Amino acid sequence: MNPVLIVDDAAVIRTYYRTILTAAGYPVAEVGDGVDALEAALQQPCSLCIVDVNMPRLDGFAFLEALRREPVDQPPALVITTDRGDDIAGRCRRSGANAYLPKPVRPETLLAQVALLTGGRA
Amino acid sequence: MSRLLDQFLAEARELLQGIATGLMQLERAPGDGDAMNALFRCVHTLKGNSGLFDFPEMMRLLHAAEDLMDAVRGGSLAFTPALADRLLGAADLVSALCDQVERGGDTRGPQGEAAVALATSLRALLAPSPEEGTRPLAAVQPAIDLPEAALAAARVHGGGEALHFLRYTPAADCYFSGDDPLHAVRQAPGRIWGRIVAPTDWPPLAELDAYANRLGFELLSTAPREALDRHFRYVADQVTIVPVPPPAPQADAVPDLPALLATQRATLLEADRPDWHPGRVRAVVAVLVNTARQLGRTALAEQLPALGEAFLRDDDVAPLLAAVDALAAHQAPTPEPARAEEPAAARSSLRVDQARIDRLLNLVGEMAVARNALPYLARHAARLDGGRELEREIKAQHAAISRITDELQAAIMQIRMMPVALVFERFPRLVRDLARKLGKQVDLVLEGEETEADKNIVESLSDPLVHMVRNSLDHGLETPEERRAAGKSETGRLLIRAGQEGDRIRIEIRDDGRGIDPARIRARAVERGLIAAEAAAQLSDREAVQLVFLPGFSTAAAISDLSGRGVGMDVVRTAVERLHGDIALEGSPGQGTSVRIVLPLSVAVTRVLVIESDGQRFALPIDGVVETLRVPEADIQGMANGRVIVRRGRIVPLRALNAALGVAAEPRRNSAGELAILVLQRGDEQVGLIVDDFRETLDIIQKPLAGVLAGIDAYSGSTLMGDGGVVMVLNPRRLW
Known part of the structure; x- marks a missing residue:
């Protein structure tokens, strides 16, 4: 299975996701901002991107839009953010995300969403 | 999950530092959009991270700070030094809460109450909104306080x-x-x-008051x-x-297939056609394919990519939507999480407990000591019959092991190297706060922050440097009025510069303040009984200013609340010398003051010269040794305060090691009647130590002395030799 790419500038959040996902058997890769994420996603196919919105250099929306412009196999994307506001879910969808979860996310919620997006196993 | 908490704390400290830096940057350039965004992101990330834990007080304060920053960013609130003060105060409070958490507590208690109070007062700065009364709580405590x-x-x-x-x-x-x-x-x-x-804590039935x-x-x-x-x-x-809080649609609901499919459907129905639309559709198709496989609809899964491409070509979404609906109609079993089939992708960096690295370093140090036994073994072999061959082999092995040990040691030391920026980054805040408090204007210049030294050195530098920065602001730099009167610019300049010189790190703290008056220093030292009046008069100005390092010396007429508390530069000197460093002060009236500290890059391994005196071996750190001499007795001259030799036009005072250690024996002469003299650098002057003989140089691991020996400052430690003997390491600074 290709790794789940975790994109979040907070290392503690990445550790949290990684701990949950690796315990459930998912291979993971992680990066700290949108620029590195784009590079990673183009270099190695991933089975899912988990993306934060507010990040240095390139934010989550800009990263997703850039990724969706690339002529590569498009992985599903899950946005997890503390950003609220009107129609945050719609904003995520329009940028190319396939699902949105508010941060902080519970382990069981994360696992259920990741399983749905990746089809359980690839 | 305590590892997660450790990481949270480490990251929180970095973010708090970023917040402090950002606030001060903004104070200098309030219109700096990049600085504003970086600052906002730090606050925002920290707030988000704290949401992983049950820290409602911290979260509430950060949320208030975030909203305040948002208002500043949006232009509805002006960024003022007073506002910066409040926000810096908030950062301090969050830092204190982190300390509390680190000690194993939570964020409640007086600090927590202070945080909530500060959050409320920060919110009061925001333009009142109609929902002001309820908003803070509603927004801040989503899932935390409510059962x-x-x-x-x-x-x-x-x-x-x-x-x-x-x-x-x-x-x-x-x-x-x-x-x-x-x-x-x-x-x-x-x-x-x-x-x-x-x-949950019912008292015993007998004590229960009905x-x-x-x-x-x-x-x-x-x-x-x-x-x-x-x-x-x-x-x-x-x-x-x-x-x-109104429950967010998916806030705590476990995501399910119908919701996921509805989302994909909504994306397909979006009317906009941005240039990433094709990618967006293909991602939706990828999700649908995964879903179809999961549901066992393999035929549909194979058709889906073609349906997607057809939609992109003809802009007719109907066939794709029909496929989505077909999937939605299928009853989905709950998918099981995937099992590991491949190892996790490699990560580029790794956090390691410092104790593990220290253990490695100790081991490699022990190995270096064990290696030192090989030359003894070689010498022993040489004395055996036909042992020449063996001696050669042992020497060859010694060379090979030496090389590997040295490289290993260097590699481990490299792990422990940290930039001095870790210490320097405190100074902008410190200088800003002190300057405001003292009514002075100071331009702080930091140079060479990227200079690296061993973690212990960098960390131990912190207190002495803070002390000297305080001294500079408190005693060195003048108020704007005084500076104007002296014909200087109103804003003083404080330079802190680090740089590497060979295997030493040099740090300089220089201000352009009122400087130091050698005459006053002499007078004060005499008045305090630290030095006799005649001796003081004999000192050059350069030597006189070093008197401030003596214990019990304090130049400030009144002990100031900032740098005072009765401790002076002697504490700084002690700290620097504990790290085997040197410190010197320069300055003249009106010309500013400069303090220079030179430290080894690392303290773990010391290169020493082994010497002999009265039949005993001692070790002396080699970095203070200028040269070793054999001097005929006739070249030694007697002067009023002892024996001296003249080297290159300089007078080098001599002292016998035996005398310094209280041993009655006279220094031994060699067959030519010469004395062995070790010339040592002490600050700006050179001094000679008379010993019996010089031996080899060695890399040693110094063990600190314990018990009653720890009080004898002529020794800085002891070490184990390759032949099993214990040798005391002399502290050359305390032999006079």
């Missing part, structure tokens, strides 16, 4: 109405004041859910806040009312 059962009830109820959560903890003696808590709760307006909360209330109540109500306040007005002090 899970209440949240579940709120979800079941749906998001249509504003809900309030109410906790009523009746006083123990409530029955005696005529309250009927159960009745009050039953009659509460708009109650849609409620429960009785029993304490007339004291120990129960509490929690309920959810659809009634407006005013109605609840009115209903509970007689027991308002025992009631907490919190608005329940």
